[in-house]
Amino acid sequence: METLSSDSEDSARRGGMMESKTTILRRHLAGTETLMVAGVHDGLSAKVAERHGFAAVWASGLGISAVQAVPDASILTMGELLSATVIINDACDVPVIADCDSGFGNVHNVTRMVRKYEGAGIAGVCIEDKTYPKLNSFVDGPQALIPTAEFCAKIRAGKAAQRNPDFVIIARVEALIAGLGQQEAQLRASAYAAAGADAILIHSRSSDPDEVLTFARQWSGAVPLVVVPTKYPSITLDEIARVGIRVVIFANHALRASVTAMDDAFSELRRQGSSQTIEASIAPLTQVFELQGVSAMKALEKRIAA
Ligand code: SPV
Ligand code: MG
Numbered sequence: 327m328e329t330l331s332s333d334s335e336d337s338a339r340r341g342g343m344m345e346s347k348t349t350i351l352r353r354h355l356a357g358t359e360t361l362m363v364a365g366v367h368d369g370l371s372a373k374v375a376e377r378h379g380f381a382a383v384w385a386s387g388l389g390i391s392a393v394q395a396v397p398d399a400s401i402l403t404m405g406e407l408l409s410a411t412v413i414i415n416d417a418c419d420v421p422v423i424a425d426c427d428s429g430f431g432n433v434h435n436v437t438r439m440v441r442k443y444e445g446a447g448i449a450g451v452c453i454e455d456k457t458y459p460k461l462n463s464f465v466d467g468p469q470a471l472i473p474t475a476e477f478c479a480k481i482r483a484g485k486a487a488q489r490n491p492d493f494v495i496i497a498r499v500e501a502l503i504a505g506l507g508q509q510e511a512q513l514r515a516s517a518y519a520a521a522g523a524d525a526i527l528i529h530s531r532s533s534d535p536d537e538v539l540t541f542a543r544q545w546s547g548a549v550p551l552v553v554v555p556t557k558y559p560s561i562t563l564d565e566i567a568r569v570g571i572r573v574v575i576f577a578n579h580a581l582r583a584s585v586t587a588m589d590d591a592f593s594e595l596r597r598q599g600s601s602q603t604i605e606a607s608i609a610p611l612t613q614v615f616e617l618q619g620v621s622a623m624k625a626l627e628k629r630i631a632a
Contacts, residue, residue: 346447346449346490346492347415347420347421347422347447347448347449348421348444348449348450348490348492348493348494349490349492350420350421350449351382351421351423351449351450351492351494352492352494352524354381354382354421354573355494355524355525355550355572355573357572360563360566360567360571360572360573360574361381361382361572361573361574362380362381362563362574362576363380363381363382363383363384363423363573363574363575363576364378364380364382364383364384364575364576364579364580365383365384365386365388365389365575365576365577365578365579365580365581366383366384366385366386366389366414366580367385367386367389367390367392367393367410367580367581368389368390368393368410368413368414368417369413369414369416369417369418370417370617371389371414371580371581371584372414372415372417372418372422373417373418373617374580374617375418375420375580376418376419376420380420381420381421382420382421382422382423382449383414383418383420383421383422383423384422384423384425384575384577385407385410385411385414385415385422385423385424385425385448386425386577386578386581387402387407387425387426387427387462388425388462388577388578388581389577389578389580389581390402390406390407390410390411390425392581393581394406397462397465398460398461398462398465399459399460399461399462399465400427400428400430400458400459400460401459403430404426404430404435404438404439404442407424407425407426407427408424408442408443408446411424411443411446411448412446412447412448415446415447415448421449421450422448422449422450423449423450423451423452423494423496423575424443424448424450424451424452425452426439426443426451426452426453427453427454427456427458427460428453428454428455428456428457428458428459428460428472429453429458429480429484430458431458432480433479433480433482433483434483436453436480436483436484436487437483437484437486437487438487439451439484440483440484440487440488440493440495441487441489444487444488444489444490444493449493449494450493450494450495450496450524451484451494451495451496452495452496452497452498452527452552453480453481453484453495453496453497453498454497454498454499454500454527454529455471455472455474455477455497455498455499455500455501455514455518456469456470456471456472456500457470457471457472463500463503463529463531464531464556464557469500469503469504469505470504471500471501471504471506474513474514474517475517477497477514477517477518477521478517478518478520478521479521481495481497481518481521481522481523482521482522484522485521485522494524494525495522495523495524496523496524496525496526496527496552497515497518497519497521497523497525497526497527498526498527498528498529498552499511499514499515499518499526499527499528499529500529501514502528502529502530502531502532502537502538502541503529503530503531508537508540508541508544511528511541512541512544512545515528515541515545516546516548519546519548519549520548523549524549524550525549525550525551525552525572525573526545526549526550526551526552527551527552527553527554527575528541528542528545528551528552528553529553529554530553530557530558531556531557532557532558533557533558534558535555535558535560535561535565537558538553538555538558538561538571539561539565539569542569542570542571543569545570547570550571550572550573551570551571551572551573552571552572552573552574552575553566553571553573553574553575554574554575554577555574555576556577556578587608590604590607591604591608
């Protein structure tokens with residue numbers, strides 16, 4: 327699938343020979359096909375997602391926190407999340423949408439955040455209308471939102487800070503998560519679109535897909551809709567497309583799959599005291615080497631040898 331390494335692709339982009347990841351993401355958003363985005367938490371998961379044909383990846387705050395074994399509760403700093411996101415961006419050739427939680431503070435934090443993320447080559451960011459520090463939407467506890475006007479100011483600050491007009495800012499509405507109902511969710515989404523958001527992520531923790539489907543049916547269509555079907559996995563791509571939702575993010579499936587895979591392997595190793603019984607079910611090292619770019623490294627060695 328890959329014809330250029332990230333480094334050579336970066337320099338090709340810098341030389342103006344290729345479309346930037348930001349422009350690619352912007353084009354995807356303007357298209358008509360529902361975009362499937364894979365949630366990833368490190369370079370390796372980004373690479374695997376890309377190989378399965380995902381057109382973009384989501385640098386998940388939950389995932390990046392989880393791999394450092396800390397809660398998704400604004401424990402990591404913006405710098406830590408950005409470093410992890412840059413690793414993800416370097417590892418794959420598809421656009422990265424960065425989960426930027428509630429924007430790391432007020433309008434001034436959002437301004438700096440957009441400059442830093444855009445400057446690092448990240449295609450787009452998503453900010454949510456929760457208070458700072460935030461708490462993962464699926465953790466029981468207060469899911470307090472900031473006032474609509476305050477979040478609109480953050481969106482305007484972000485849009486004013488971006489340099490490339492194609493850079494994407496997604497506004498995430500947490501009204502349904504906070505139990506404030508469909509009307510409040512629609513009011514907030516409309517206000518965020520009017521403030522300049524390029525897309526609206528409508529989040530839900532209902533196990534019934536109807537909550538987001540109802541929202542989507544009532545949506546004005548001012549900007550595209552994004553969903554994260556973690557708690558309502560029965561929803562189909564067809565249903566999503568039929569109500570006009572443009573982007574679906576499978577935010578944490580790689581993370582959860584890897585926890586199960588590690589659990590299974592470690593439990594079998596402890597039980598057997600040998601890896602014999604799991605060898606056939608775990609990736610061979612050749613596959614790991616390929617993901618690490620060992621063959622590209624060898625090819626380069628050959629090319630530059632005198
Ligand atoms: C994430 O992946 O960090 C998200 C999605 O923000 S969720 O965990 O569903 O809130
Ligand atoms: Mg998150």
